[in-house]
Amino acid sequence: MGQLKPGVTYIYERNGDTVFRREFGEDPNTRQVMGYDYRTSDGRPLHDHLMDSKLWGDIHRAARTNPTLQDALERAIMIYQLSKTT
Numbered sequence: 001m002g003q004l005k006p007g008v009t010y011i012y013e014r015n016g017d018t019v020f021r022r023e024f025g026e027d028p029n030t031r032q033v034m035g036y037d038y039r040t041s042d043g044r045p046l047h048d049h050l051m052d053s054k055l056w057g058d059i060h061r062a063a064r065t066n067p068t069l070q071d072a073l074e075r076a077i078m079i080y081q082l083s084k085t086t
Helices: 046-063 067-085
Strands: 010-015 018-023 032-036
Touching: 046 067
Parallel strands: none
Antiparallel strands: 010 018, 018 032
16 A cells, blocks of 8 residues: 555455456556455455454453353353254
8 A cells, every 4th residue: 555646546446356456547457456355264254254253252251250141151152062963
């Protein structure tokens, strides 16, 4: 992003998982790759995966001082473990 020209309008385009940039009015063939939409092994965007991991971390931390949440978490873990064996 450090190579942006002051006062220039940029067009950002997506083709599949790739994000491109080009100056407004330029030939679309002159576009440059700006980034990629990274996905996890289950096909979800990486950001969604990270937010889910953060949520579960927050739940674990909150359960330390919340007996009801701790009980629900223990039940969810038990159901998960049981579902892996069948």
